[in-house]
Amino acid sequence: MSPVLEGVKKLVSSGSDVGRRAEALEAVVEVGRGRLDDALLDEAHEVADRVSERLRLSAHHTVVGLAGATGSGKSSTFNALTGLELSAVGVRRPTTSWATACVWGGGEGADASELLTWLGIPPRHHVTRDSMLDTNREDDAFDGVVLLDLPDHDSTDVSHHLEADRLVQLADVLVWVLDPQKYADAAIHNRYLKPMASHAGVMIVVLNHIDTVPEERREQMLSDVRRLLAADGLKDVPVFAVSARNGDNMEKLRKEIAKRVASKKATRRRLEADVKATGEKVAAVSGNAVPKALGGDVAAELDDALADAAGVPVVVDAVEASARMRAARATGWPVVSWVTKLKPDPLKRLHLDLGQDGRALVKSARTSVPEPTPVQRARVDSAVRAACDEVSAGLAKPWQQSIRSAATAHLDDLNNRLDHTLASTPLGVDRLPWWASVVRLLQWLLIASALVGGLWLAGLALAGYLRFDVPSPEVGPVALPTVLLLGGVIGGILLALLCRVLVGASARSRARSADRRLREGIHDVAQDLVLSPLNAELAAYATVRERLQTVLK
Numbered sequence: 001m002s003p004v005l006e007g008v009k010k011l012v013s014s015g016s017d018v019g020r021r022a023e024a025l026e027a028v029v030e031v032g033r034g035r036l037d038d039a040l041l042d043e044a045h046e047v048a049d050r051v052s053e054r055l056r057l058s059a060h061h062t063v064v065g066l067a068g069a070t071g072s073g074k075s076s077t078f079n080a081l082t083g084l085e086l087s088a089v090g091v092r093r094p095t096t097s098w099a100t101a102c103v104w105g106g107g108e109g110a111d112a113s114e115l116l117t118w119l120g121i122p123p124r125h126h127v128t129r130d131s132m133l134d135t136n137r138e139d140d141a142f143d144g145v146v147l148l149d150l151p152d153h154d155s156t157d158v159s160h161h162l163e164a165d166r167l168v169q170l171a172d173v174l175v176w177v178l179d180p181q182k183y184a185d186a187a188i189h190n191r192y193l194k195p196m197a198s199h200a201g202v203m204i205v206v207l208n209h210i211d212t213v214p215e216e217r218r219e220q221m222l223s224d225v226r227r228l229l230a231a232d233g234l235k236d237v238p239v240f241a242v243s244a245r246n247g248d249n250m251e252k253l254r255k256e257i258a259k260r261v262a263s264k265k266a267t268r269r270r271l272e273a274d275v276k277a278t279g280e281k282v283a284a285v286s287g288n289a290v291p292k293a294l295g296g297d298v299a300a301e302l303d304d305a306l307a308d309a310a311g312v313p314v315v316v317d318a319v320e321a322s323a324r325m326r327a328a329r330a331t332g333w334p335v336v337s338w339v340t341k342l343k344p345d346p347l348k349r350l351h352l353d354l355g356q357d358g359r360a361l362v363k364s365a366r367t368s369v370p371e372p373t374p375v376q377r378a379r380v381d382s383a384v385r386a387a388c389d390e391v392s393a394g395l396a397k398p399w400q401q402s403i404r405s406a407a408t409a410h411l412d413d414l415n416n417r418l419d420h421t422l423a424s425t426p427l428g429v430d431r432l433p434w435w436a437s438v439v440r441l442l443q444w445l446l447i448a449s450a451l452v453g454g455l456w457l458a459g460l461a462l463a464g465y466l467r468f469d470v471p472s473p474e475v476g477p478v479a480l481p482t483v484l485l486l487g488g489v490i491g492g493i494l495l496a497l498l499c500r501v502l503v504g505a506s507a508r509s510r511a512r513s514a515d516r517r518l519r520e521g522i523h524d525v526a527q528d529l530v531l532s533p534l535n536a537e538l539a540a541y542a543t544v545r546e547r548l549q550t551v552l553k
Contacts, residue, residue, distance in 0.1 A: 018268055021275045022051040024550035028282055031543045035402040036285055047278040050169065051271045058115045061103070062261045065148040065171030067164060069188060070155065072179040073208035076244035078102070078149035081254060082129060099167055100149040101126035104142040112146055119148070119170055141258035154187055168192065169274075172267040173260050175204045175253075180213050183225055189232055197233030198277040202270040204238055204256060205229060211243035279551035287396030288545060291538050294531070298383075298390045302530065305383040307522045309376040310418035311369035315352065315518060319427050320511035322347040324503055352427065367423050372415070384408060384530055391538060399541050406533035414529060421521040427514045439499055443492055450488025456481035 026048040029041045068074040079085050082102045101121045103112045105128055116126055129142070150167050151160040168174065176193065196203070207225055210218060218241060225239055238256060242249040260266045307313075350367055372380070388407050392400040460472055460481065473480040 018051065018271045018275065019055055021272065021279075021551050022048045022055070024547040025275055025279060025282075026052075027547045028279075028286075028544050028551065031540050031547070032282070032286070035537070035540060036282065036398050036544075040282060040285060044278045044282055047274050051275055053118060054170075054267065054271060057118055058112055059264075059267070061112050061115055061144045061146050062264075062266050063115070063119065063146045063148065063170065063172040064175060064257055064261075065150050065167055065173070066175045066177055067150045067153060067168055067171075067192070068177035068208075069179065069182055069185065070152040072177045072182070073244050074152070074177045075149055077175075077177050077206060077208060077242070077250075077253075078147065080244040080247060080250050081147060081257070084127075084129075098122075098125055099151060099163065102129050102145075102147045103127070104129045104140075104145045104147075115146065119146075119167065121148070141254070142261065145257065145261050153192065154185075172270045173202050173204065173257070174199070175206055175257070177206045177208050178225065180207065180209055180221060183207060183221075184228055189228060193229065193234060194232040196277075198280070199270065199273040200234045200237050202260075202266055202273060203234065204240070204253070204260075205234075206253060207239060207241045208244055210241040211246050211248060275551055279548055282544075283548045283552060285396060285398060286541075286544055286548065287399065288548070289394040289396070291391050291395060291541060292393055294387060294391050294534075298386050299526075299531070302380075302383040302387055302526050303519060303523050305376075305379045306414070306418065306526055307519055309372035309380050309414075310422060310518075310522060311372075312422075312515065312518045312522065314369055315347075315350065315422055315427075316511050316515045318347050318350055318352070319514040320507045323510040324507035347427065352422065367419055369419065369422060380411075380414070384411070387530065387534065391534065395541065399537070402540075403534055403537045406537045407530050409533060410529040414525070417525045417529060418522065421525055422518065425514075425517050425521045427510075427517070443496070446488040446492040448488070449484045450486075450492070453481045453484025453486070453488060457485060 025044055029045045029048065032041050066074045066078050078100065084102070099119075099121055101116060101119070103116070103126060105112065116123075148167060148171060151164045153161050153164040153168075155161050155164075174196075176188070178188070205225065207222065213221055222239060222241055226235070229235060229237055229239070240249055240253045240256065242253055244250065350369055352367055352369075384407055385404070388400070388404045392403045395403075456472075457479075460479075475483045
């Protein structure tokens, strides 16, 4: 079990999942880095870290912070609650420079030293209520309370209000002490109360110095305080009108604090409020929309645009022409088919289908396929944007930007990858059709027949010239040598013409196969350079969205 979850188990017995929420918030921070606002994620990390630390510390103690402006009577309220004169009391100037702590202990887990160290309260500024100073301990209602008298939040000394701000973030229960003359001060409402509306469950408001207000105006003033709190989103926060100096209603305030402490839920509620409030800030920026799946037509257009930019149509045409040339050379009439060797091979002109030895000879790993035109590049850019727009429709702007940045991050490598794909894809033109060997054998047999017939006729002519009577076999009315000669020549020509039809069909088939293999390679390039980074961003968004749901539930 992690330290965070162990802290939760110690903190309350009611099954709080604040530790799991804190871990989910930390996961949001980790995944959101580089995608969401860094300042916001820094704040979320700080909250998650603070919650984890608080869970690790004493579950027996509840930190109650008294906060307020100069002259509100925080220190006198602190002294009245402790029954000891621990904080100096001033009227016209701030006297609380550093926080003072009073700890009520007793029983198991009473040692609050580690908690006080975490709070940053030095030993000279805290005292244990059950020490020798305590001569009038009446009950144990405050057992486990760590009461803090915070510096004035409106102090002219910057270090004072920074210290107040720090401890406001750490207290489990916040008691805001207001003054009848300054309870409507915008500083405390805009800077503290309104931003902490989500923490209403861990707040108490005290209107001190009520003895200085005429009795007939007290109820009206309390109503006005409640109205201002409602405007801040804190309508359910209890308000106590007290006089720390005279002790008016101090017992009610003590009972309210004791009730919060006795329930052992204050710390949990504060931590949950911290995590949830921060999660809501992140969620407001990250959004909660469900991303759309990439449509097949958009993906197909991306593949087509990349194939066009890579020169796949040019290569496919070259494959068909090369396959036609090679097959025609193998199956054509041998007497004239050699002429095709004088024509350049379209694939070799593109530095394709050279084999390893051929590529070593040209000393280049690149093909000679034409570079993409501006129109083709614009089509690729448009297809990538369309893919980004398709999947990010409705998402928050940071994620739209993140998805587009990821999808376009590797476009500079696109040309090299596409060219490498063309060069490494087997085009299938080096293998002749199976029937080409049969046709080649027949052609040479017909050539042999023609040669035999021709030589035979030449022999007969020579014999006639020498007046030798040499009989010649006949096939019908035609002499056999003539049949062999004419049959070999005419048969070879007719067979070559017939094979041209087969050669054309075979070349088109090879071109289609090459087109399919090339496009498969282009699809892999699109996946690696565009769609995989895009999907990684979608996966990151899904993780953040899922973890935020855990944080906010």
